[in-house]
Amino acid sequence: MEIILNPWPWYISGPLIAFVMAILLYFGKTFGMSSSLKTMCSALGADKFSDFFKFNWKEQKWNLTVVFGAIIGGFITTEYLSNDVATDLNKTTIAELQEMGFANPGSTLVPNELFSLDSLISIKAILLLIIGGLLVGFGTRYASGCTSGHAITGLSSLQKQSLIAVIGFFVGGLVMTNFILPLIF
Template identity: 55%
Template structure:
């Protein structure tokens, strides 16, 4: 999925200015089916697989959300304060999304694969670079959860 950023940039013609995007994207068109499948899967899941049952969160999770001044999801899968359109009015979140998108979009090929690719395929093949990458992903996640998220919502 993450390699599609390069494909979309190549389709848009960025390869005329930046050599990294100069490649035959038609060889990667199968990969675009992944994007279309993810979009269609999300559409069908939200429109045809909804349930009337209310999601129950662990009480410790509700306390943590409250500590960050985030209202409980009230039956939704995710809190509106984190995933609603209103969050884009917070400039810190917009900057974090932009920088995170760039880091993921260009960090993935630099790391030789995405998080799931390293964790599933790389570790099952006992590849040392994948182990190092997965450890780095976990450290990055811990830093985000314990330091960056409290800075934004605390």
């Protein structure tokens, strides 16, 4: 008997996220991948190269569980919870992706044209990774947090700054998806 694993439905994953957020808020903690990575960089000695990383990382060492949890969770999901079921995409989205040169949109969780070792050997892919990484790093630093931190922690604690940042994330995503990505591909 084959077990088909699909993503958790919103009514299970949503309350779990809310539960974790309630616990973090109760203990006066915040959640965000960028703050977790900042803690990890500081612990690994980045404070010797940049004042940004000069803080007592030991007070925030609990943040390291987020980094390790993401790594372990990604491994468990890839190795044990993945399936070969195609992603159910809208027909218009499939047609638009095929026009951009994606061979089988939705057949894999992420497109092989972007996320395979073969795709990383081109100059175009390397430039996209470098420029994209710089823009994400700049945006995260400029917004004082990442998408997960602002969208989950910031909005749940009713921070105006997070609302503005999340609106910016969505507008940026729409511009990228509808105007810039078609030019790149």
